[in-house]
Amino acid sequence: MAGTTGTTPDLYDDAATERWAPEPDKRPGRTAFQRDRARVLHSSALRRLAGKTQVVTPGSRHQAGDASPRTRLTHSLECAQVGRELGAALGCDPDLVEAACLSHDMGHPPFGHNGEVALNDFAKDCGGFEGNAQSLRLLTRIEPKRFITTDSGDMISVGLNLTRAALDAATKYPWPRAGHPTDPHSVKFGVYEDDLPVFDWVRRGAPEHRTCFEAQVMDWSDDVAYSVHDFEDGLHAGHLDPRALLDEDERAGIWKVVIGRYAPADTEPAELAEALDRLIGQEWWPQGYDGSALAQARLKDAASQLIGRFCLAAETATRQAYGTGPLTRYGAELIVPREARLECAVLKAVADRYVMQRAEQEALRLDQRIVLTELAEAIAAGAPGTLDPQFSALFDAARDDRARGRVIVDQLASLTDASALTLHSQLTAGRRAG
Incomplete structure (x- = not known):
């Protein structure tokens, strides 16, 4: 076709x-x-x-x-x-x-x-x-x-x-x-x-289970973007003090987050310490961030430097393996050096530990899971009337309960945070009133 x-x-x-x-x-x-x-x-x-x-x-x-x-x-x-x-x-x-x-x-x-x-x-x-x-x-x-x-x-x-x-x-x-x-x-x-x-x-003609080269570039770009920018957001929001990254007890907590979640389980803490020290040792590293305009500019520069560092590492290693010609589809594999992957993994773990693992965030996540679970049950109980027109038509046309369940999931996945909260309030309030 x-x-x-x-x-x-x-x-x-x-x-x-x-x-x-x-x-x-x-x-x-x-x-x-x-x-x-x-x-x-x-x-x-x-x-x-x-x-x-x-x-x-x-x-x-x-x-x-x-x-x-x-x-x-x-x-x-x-x-x-x-x-x-x-x-x-x-x-x-x-x-x-x-x-x-x-x-x-x-x-x-x-x-x-x-x-x-x-x-x-x-x-x-x-x-x-x-x-x-x-x-x-x-x-x-x-x-x-x-x-x-x-x-x-x-x-x-x-x-x-x-x-x-x-x-x-x-x-x-x-x-x-x-x-x-x-x-x-x-x-x-x-x-x-x-x-x-x-x-x-x-996937016709593609090697089984193998991602194409462009997907590998996308995947590494995703890792680079969110590791660097989550770290940047954490600093800018005041959740992270760069001096904590020099404390041995704090580092031990970071290594626990990295290993098994963001890096292979056999990764040694010494490797992670070397990775973090390489970053901290750069002249552009955002030491002493205080939120001033100058500090914000330095933080932006650090984010740019980190992105350039991670991308250049992958580009250089891949070019060394495949030469200078165009690399597309299934003609090559993106090569990211272990050192770059570990540096990226450490940044992910820093954001995880100091931003996502804050007590108020865990309480918020619990509330959100309750909201989404209750919302799913309320939509299912009232479907198709509780569905948007696009999804109510699909619900009516669904061949069985399994297909109807998937339509409800599609509706839920399409919601924004705010629309999920609003719809939950409307539907659960209606059930209580009934």
């Missing part, structure tokens, strides 16, 4: 630029991947990420001048900037990588990873919940952009109808639930059972 028009770099063949549903280009001259990027950028799903938690809940007060914390949207935009430049430096199509970076978090529910836990529990009878699998479902089914007519005469959505390469580049975990190639206990997966037909189409 090839539907490629416009000019496309010769590095990507017709299979890479094929769309599930063939369609002409309204503006000839654009590449297939420029169209992909535009569709993601203009989608309502991307806009909704502005109201979804990254680390600090959107709308909550932030210290140090009450600056707004990052959301899923700002993180996705920053990830896209990092990925576009790193991908271009390695010979990828920059629009393709940017489209993948912009869309990689689209399926995340309200309240961040906390919301994932609650929805996964609610969805246990219909295949579970995973943000990455939800992203694929959103891109290929839920986001209303393109409809096709089936052989039986039904009109069905094919989502944004992106190219095969764009969908593949946005796929971090190319396997179904419980299908991790090396870890049977992993909760990460990239496709629900209902979406296997389009997933199999996306």
Whole structure:
């Protein structure tokens, strides 16, 4: 079902630029991947990420001048900037990588990873919940952009109808639930059972379980963006004093967070100490941050330096292995040196320990899980009347309870933090009044 028009770099063949549903280009001259990027950028799903938690809940007060914390949207935009430049430096199509970076978090529910836990529990009878699998479902089914007519005469959505390469580049975990190639206990997966037909189409000809090169660039850009910016947010909000990173007891607590969560279980604390010391020893490291304008400028420079450091490490190591030619699809593997991965992991753990593990954050997460669980139960009890029109129609057309449960999950995952709280208040108040 090839539907490629416009000019496309010769590095990507017709299979890479094929769309599930063939369609002409309204503006000839654009590449297939420029169209992909535009569709993601203009989608309502991307806009909704502005109201979804990254680390600090959107709308909550932030210290140090009450600056707004990052959301899923700002993180996705920053990830896209990092990925576009790193991908271009390695010979990828920059629009393709940017489209993948912009869309990689689209399926995340309200309240961040906390919301994932609650929805996964609610969805246990219909295949579970995973943000990455939800992203694929959103891109290929839920986001209303393109409809096709089936052989039986039904009109069905094919989502944004992106190219095969764009969908593949946005796929971090190319396997179904419980299908991790090396870890049977992993909760990460990239496709629900209902979406296997389009997933199999996306992965046609791809090595089993292997992510394409563009997806690897996206994944590393994601790690770089959120590790650096969560660390920056933690400092700016006053949750982290850089001097604590010199204290041995504090360091021991950081190593416990790193090992097993952000780094391999066999990582030695001495390696992590070396990684942190390498960063602290840089002349641009934000020592003595006090929130002044000069300190804020220095912190911004440190964030830029860290991003450049991590990207250059991957670019250099990959180029040393593969030479100077363009690297795309399944022609190479992104090589990130262990030293860079450990430095990145330490930054993640610092943000985890000093921002996410604060007592008030844990209390907030508990409240959020209760809200989302109660909301799921209330929507299920009143469906289809409790669903938005898009999802109520899908609920009515669902073939069985499992499919109807998935529609409810789709509705819940589409909500922002604020809309989830508002809808919970409305539906639970109605139940109490009844």
